[in-house]
Amino acid sequence: MKRFLIGYALLTTCLLFMQREAQKPLLVYHADSKYAITGKVEDKRKIGNLFTITVDGNVFVVSEDRYNNTEIGNEVTL
Numbered sequence: 001m002k003r004f005l006i007g008y009a010l011l012t013t014c015l016l017f018m019q020r021e022a023q024k025p026l027l028v029y030h031a032d033s034k035y036a037i038t039g040k041v042e043d044k045r046k047i048g049n050l051f052t053i054t055v056d057g058n059v060f061v062v063s064e065d066r067y068n069n070t071e072i073g074n075e076v077t078l
Contacts (some may be wrong), residue, residue: 037078041070 006021043054044067050060053076060078062070070076 039076041072041074041076044070044072 011032019063037055037058037060039056042057045052045054045066051064053062053067053070054060055076055078062078068073
């Protein structure tokens with residue numbers, strides 16, 4: 001019985017950590033025209049109807065045209 005309780009406690013703890021990681025919030029930046037943002041594209045994702053690219057670890061919402069014309073590994077200026 002003791003082994004069962006220890007196993008159950010470990011399993012529940014692992015499941016709680018996995019659930020928290022899945023619900024990790026996404027921080028999205030709005031790029032305005034005040035400053036030029038440059039860097040290498042690391043990832044591209046479509047989230048719902050938003051087109052996002054990841055530049056140097058930061059996620060930016062971009063237009064569908066820019067999303068389609070940008071490839072992972074390209075240098076971009078926003």
